[in-house]
Amino acid sequence: MDDLTLHEALEELESAEDFLNYFGIAFDAAVVHVNRLHILQRYHNYLAQAGALPESEAAQREIYTDLLTRAYQDFVTSDALTEKVFKVFHMHEPQTAFVPLSAISFATQTAEIPAAGGCGCGNTGGCHSSEAAVPG
Numbered sequence: 781m782d783d784l785t786l787h788e789a790l791e792e793l794e795s796a797e798d799f800l801n802y803f804g805i806a807f808d809a810a811v812v813h814v815n816r817l818h819i820l821q822r823y824h825n826y827l828a829q830a831g832a833l834p835e836s837e838a839a840q841r842e843i844y845t846d847l848l849t850r851a852y853q854d855f856v857t858s859d860a861l862t863e864k865v866f867k868v869f870h871m872h873e874p875q876t877a878f879v880p881l882s883a884i885s886f887a888t889q890t891a892e893i894p895a896a897g898g899c900g901c902g903n904t905g906g907c908h909s910s911e912a913a914v915p916g
Contacts, residue, residue, distance in 0.1 A: 786837045786844075796820050800852065803845040807852055815855040823851040 784792070793799050796816040800807045812819065826847040833840050 786841055790844075799823070799848055803841075803848055805845065805849050805852060808856065811852075811856055819851050819855055822854055823848050826851055 789802060793802055796812050796819050797807075797809075799820070800812065827844075830843060830847065833843060
């Protein structure tokens with residue numbers, strides 16, 4: 781990956797470990813194993829907050845490294861429940877929805893009722909099913 785541009789290299793990275801290794805950030809594998817998605821989401825959030833990046837690839841690399849280090853450190857000193865990276869952690873109470881009775885409709889279906897002693901199968905020679913014995 782050394783011969784790729786920064787943006788080309790970033791396209792190739794897939795896991796939190798890939799990102800941390802690429803930017804030369806020392807990490808505890810146990811922390812990353814438990815928090816990999818949280819770290820990457822926090823990194824994404826930090827990048828979005830950073831706004832416009834400088835033109836220089838070296839300056840961009842430095843910003844990317846600093847923000848990823850910061851995202852990783854958030855989970856070294858804390859945990860996913862405390863950091864609340866994902867929306868699900870912001871839901872404090874069970875979510876309820878109100879559906880007014882007027883919004884509920886019942887579909888009606890009309891069906892032909894078979895003649896007494898028949899099941900309605902259309903067999904003109906007489907039905908042999910158990911339903912034929914059901915009184916109509």
